[in-house]
Amino acid sequence: MTETLIKLDNISKIYQDKTVVSNLSLDVQAGEILVLVGSSGSGKTTTLKMVNQLITQTEGNVLFKGKNVNEYKLRDLRLQIGYVLQQIALFPNMTVAQNISLIPEMKKQSKAEINKMVDDLLREVDLDPVNYRNRMPNELSGGEQQRIGILRAFAANQDVVLMDEPFSALDPILRSQLQVLVKKIHQQFGTTIIFVTHDMDEALRLGDRIAVMRHGQILQVDTPEEIVKNPANTFVSEMFANSMAQDVFGVYLSRLELLGYLDDQDTSTPLGDLDTNSTVGEAIKLLAQHDVITITTKNSGLKVLSKAQLFKFISEFQDM
Amino acid sequence: MSHFIQTLISERFNLFNAILQHIEISLVALVIAIIIAVPIAISVLNHKKIAYVITQFAGVLQTIPSLALLGLLIPFVGIGQVPAVIALVVYAILPIFQNTYIGLTSIDPSLDEAANAFGMTKFEKLTKVQLPIALPTIIAGIRQALVMIIGTATLAALIGAGGLGNLILLGIDRNDNTLTIIGAIAAALLAIIFSALIYVLQKGKLRYSILALLLIVAIPVGNGIYQAVQPKQTTITIAGKLGSEPDILINMYKELIEAKNSNTKVILKPNFGQTSFLFNALKAKQIDIYPEFTGTVLESLVKVPKGQRDTGISPERLYGYAKKDLKNQFDLDYLPPMKYNNTYSIIVTKAFADKYHLKNISDLRNIESQLHAGFDLEFLNRADGYKGLQEKYGLSVTSQSVDAALRYEALRSGKVNVIDGFSTDSQIRQYNFVELKDNHHLFPVYQGAPLVSATFAKENPEIVDTLNALAGKITDDEMREMNYQVNVKGKSPAVVARNFLVTHHLLGANEK
Ligand SMILES: Nc1ncnc2c1ncn2[C@@H]1O[C@H](COP(=O)(O)OP(=O)(O)OP(=O)(O)O)[C@@H](O)[C@H]1O
Numbered sequence: 001m002t003e004t005l006i007k008l009d010n011i012s013k014i015y016q017d018k019t020v021v022s023n024l025s026l027d028v029q030a031g032e033i034l035v036l037v038g039s040s041g042s043g044k045t046t047t048l049k050m051v052n053q054l055i056t057q058t059e060g061n062v063l064f065k066g067k068n069v070n071e072y073k074l075r076d077l078r079l080q081i082g083y084v085l086q087q088i089a090l091f092p093n094m095t096v097a098q099n100i101s102l103i104p105e106m107k108k109q110s111k112a113e114i115n116k117m118v119d120d121l122l123r124e125v126d127l128d129p130v131n132y133r134n135r136m137p138n139e140l141s142g143g144e145q146q147r148i149g150i151l152r153a154f155a156a157n158q159d160v161v162l163m164d165e166p167f168s169a170l171d172p173i174l175r176s177q178l179q180v181l182v183k184k185i186h187q188q189f190g191t192t193i194i195f196v197t198h199d200m201d202e203a204l205r206l207g208d209r210i211a212v213m214r215h216g217q218i219l220q221v222d223t224p225e226e227i228v229k230n231p232a233n234t235f236v237s238e239m240f241a242n243s244m245a246q247d248v249f250g251v252y253l254s255r256l257e258l259l260g261y262l263d264d265q266d267t268s269t270p271l272g273d274l275d276t277n278s279t280v281g282e283a284i285k286l287l288a289q290h291d292v293i294t295i296t297t298k299n300s301g302l303k304v305l306s307k308a309q310l311f312k313f314i315s316e317f318q319d320m
Numbered sequence: 321m322s323h324f325i326q327t328l329i330s331e332r333f334n335l336f337n338a339i340l341q342h343i344e345i346s347l348v349a350l351v352i353a354i355i356i357a358v359p360i361a362i363s364v365l366n367h368k369k370i371a372y373v374i375t376q377f378a379g380v381l382q383t384i385p386s387l388a389l390l391g392l393l394i395p396f397v398g399i400g401q402v403p404a405v406i407a408l409v410v411y412a413i414l415p416i417f418q419n420t421y422i423g424l425t426s427i428d429p430s431l432d433e434a435a436n437a438f439g440m441t442k443f444e445k446l447t448k449v450q451l452p453i454a455l456p457t458i459i460a461g462i463r464q465a466l467v468m469i470i471g472t473a474t475l476a477a478l479i480g481a482g483g484l485g486n487l488i489l490l491g492i493d494r495n496d497n498t499l500t501i502i503g504a505i506a507a508a509l510l511a512i513i514f515s516a517l518i519y520v521l522q523k524g525k526l527r528y529s530i531l532a533l534l535l536i537v538a539i540p541v542g543n544g545i546y547q548a549v550q551p552k553q554t555t556i557t558i559a560g561k562l563g564s565e566p567d568i569l570i571n572m573y574k575e576l577i578e579a580k581n582s583n584t585k586v587i588l589k590p591n592f593g594q595t596s597f598l599f600n601a602l603k604a605k606q607i608d609i610y611p612e613f614t615g616t617v618l619e620s621l622v623k624v625p626k627g628q629r630d631t632g633i634s635p636e637r638l639y640g641y642a643k644k645d646l647k648n649q650f651d652l653d654y655l656p657p658m659k660y661n662n663t664y665s666i667i668v669t670k671a672f673a674d675k676y677h678l679k680n681i682s683d684l685r686n687i688e689s690q691l692h693a694g695f696d697l698e699f700l701n702r703a704d705g706y707k708g709l710q711e712k713y714g715l716s717v718t719s720q721s722v723d724a725a726l727r728y729e730a731l732r733s734g735k736v737n738v739i740d741g742f743s744t745d746s747q748i749r750q751y752n753f754v755e756l757k758d759n760h761h762l763f764p765v766y767q768g769a770p771l772v773s774a775t776f777a778k779e780n781p782e783i784v785d786t787l788n789a790l791a792g793k794i795t796d797d798e799m800r801e802m803n804y805q806v807n808v809k810g811k812s813p814a815v816v817a818r819n820f821l822v823t824h825h826l827l828g829a830n831e832k
Pocket residue numbers: 015018020038039040041042043044045046047198
């Protein structure tokens with residue numbers, strides 16, 4: 001994670017006399033998932049769209065692979081950058097397969113290659129190609145549609161994929177399924193992803209690094225752990241209240257891990273089947289029968305959560 | 321019902337031709353309208369104000385009554401299919417433009433954003449995303465335009481463009497409602513069938529639809545090209561007004577000309593329209609010859625010095641005036657007229673004439689009190705109509721106005737016992753009525769004669785000679801009989817014309 005793929009260099013966007021992004025600088029490393037998080041109107045979408053030049057900055061430079069974006073032909077630039085919209089925006093006149101093969105076709109990949117890839121990708125997201133290839137978008141559920149939306153963006157093996165609140169219109173279960181999917185695809189292809197959300201929990205689950213935005217500026221860019229442990233200012237810590245989790249029961253256990261509420265303990269017999277994608281609510285149910293439960297974490301194997309630690313977290317939650 | 325079927329059978333060739341012409345005019349107009357409206361709509365997509373102005377403008381065009389629009393076009397493009405197609409295009413542009421514009425602008429903006437983000441060029445976006453998504457709306461506009469075109473195209477017959485309007489007009493002219501109804505039903509069916517066809521095409525693949533449309537248009541265009549590159553014989557175009565009489569006459573012209581001038585081909589345009597259309601077409605050299613009445617020339621075509629209008633002038637002098645005025649004012653040559661005089665006439669039943677020994681109009685005075693007249697409204701009000709009867713013949717009768725179409729029926733059924741009519745009306749022959757002689761020369765003379773341009777006459781002396789063979793020929797009775805054969809017996813004008821020429825030795829029986 002050393003190579004800078006995208007560099008936003010002191011960019012500003014000013015509409016008439018309203019500054020919506022001001023003097024923002026940000027480096028996106030090749031292969032990382034960078035999450036832009038911030039409340040509504042903080043300039044996330046504006047910043048994201050300046051990367052593929054759907055919006056041109058008023059000041060500053062955007063560099064892609066070390067070269068200023070205005071040195072690229074617009075089409076060449078955009079063909080290297082995938083895009084996933086909150087509105088999904090599958091083309092209603094094209095089948096699932098046609099939607100997915102759109103960009104590879106524009107890139108003049110061979111028909112046979114594309115067909116095989118479409119089938120592989122559909123299987124990857126648990127949609128049977130035989131059944132789904134020739135469906136029209138309006139014959140799909142919202143979750144299925146967004147899965148196709150994601151495939152469409154990744155299909156052409158893009159260097160970077162921009163995702164603007166892709167899951168905020170979906171219900172919580174679908175949302176977490178698709179978050180897992182994005183993680184999986186990211187690991188498989190190593191694609192760089194810039195992911196916009198205003199849900200801090202989503203940011204914590206997905207981000208290799210998180211950039212917290214407010215009023216068109218970046219307050220802090222850091223790993224999830226650092227953000228949770230050492231928020232740069234009160235606004236950053238307040239962002240946690242902006243989580244999609246309405247109350248403490250909806251908080252993901254990953255947050256407890258990041259905050260250090262999970263303990264190391266050598267238990268050879270796992271208790272329960274919770275992991276860091278489970279919620280506090282689920283943990284409470286299990287802890288009603290046990291004093292300590294085990295949690296499978298992403299990076300550091302099995303950890304344990306005790307009643308005492310959970311109570312401590314809940315009591316401190318109000319103050320976060 | 322049996323009359324309906326009979327008419328359908330006897331007019332099947334006319335109907336078939338009219339349908340083909342109708343389809344041709346309509347589809348050519350439709351395709352031109354699409355070619356104009358769709359690209360304009362695409363090019364103003366991002367210019368809301370211009371789109372608004374265009375919509376308003378097209379809307380204004382659409383409020384012009386179709387007849388007025390056709391009339392306005394005549395000075396610029398003459399008559400025939402060209403002005404008809406132009407007028408139809410003018411009407412069709414609005415629905416196609418509007419639907420294309422609305423279809424393209426109401427596309428979900430997020431789709432537009434996606435297309436842009438994926439690096440599509442404007443053209444790719446248009447062909448892969450915008451047009452396919454807007455297609456149902458655009459097609460709806462095209463269908464709307466087509467239905468309107470097919471309906472309005474019936475008016476094209478008024479300026480000689482042919483089509484189903486011809487049948488409708490012919491029906492009105494012959495007072496044959498069945499013919500009018502057949503024309504109207506055929507037009508309605510065409511609209512329904514083509515509307516359904518477009519619907520079916522829309523469900524199919526786009527490229528097939530375009531192919532099908534192109535094919536349909538290519539046929540008339542190809543035909544035009546074929547005609548253009550054909551070895552050029554001399555072709556002469558002869559047109560005639562609406563009705564059986566001019567139709568028979570121009571068929572005689574054709575037979576005679578083609579028999580005597582082997583290298584000449586005559587194209588006929590029967591039922592070509594009203595007097596002013598034909599006259600303008602002749603001046604514009606779109607047609608070469610058409611038969612015109614002396615009375616009509618003096619009454620509506622030339623500026624007549626006072627004095628010529630006096631009634632009672634001999635037919636020879638009247639023709640002389642008409643010929644001189646046409647030459648001086650329009651540089652046209654008016655060839656010598658035929659014998660028959662198609663003017664107003666006073667008509668009674670045979671029984672009535674026999675009973676009171678009626679021969680002349682003046683004989684009516686003796687039985688004034690017994691007369692119950694049914695006169696057409698126009699006749700009642702014309703100076704050379706009923707008013708003239710009162711002045712010149714001192715005749716004063718109880719009269720009621722009867723619609724021109726119903727006069728003969730009223731006379732036959734005895735509701736009235738004297739009517740006005742035209743001397744060559746086929747009903748006189750059909751019901752064996754008697755025409756009273758205008759012995760005080762009240763009615764103006766209407767003798768038919770070929771009208772050509774002076775240049776044409778000079779360049780084609782042999783044609784002029786040929787046509788002059790008809791000068792002084794064809795009596796009132798003969799003309800009436802021929803009209804009867806066509807209007808009542810349902811014979812084709814060409815056959816009737818040929819029979820006449822052969823029996824009167826104007827044409828050898830084997831000649832052709
Ligand atoms: N075309 C525009 N003209 C003027 N102001 C704009 C325009 N587009 C966005 N803005 C303003 O810029 C600010 C940032 O908008 P932006 O869409 O980047 O916010 P965001 O962080 O993506 O918010 P959300 O989470 O609601 O999507 C907002 O205050 C918005 O009103």
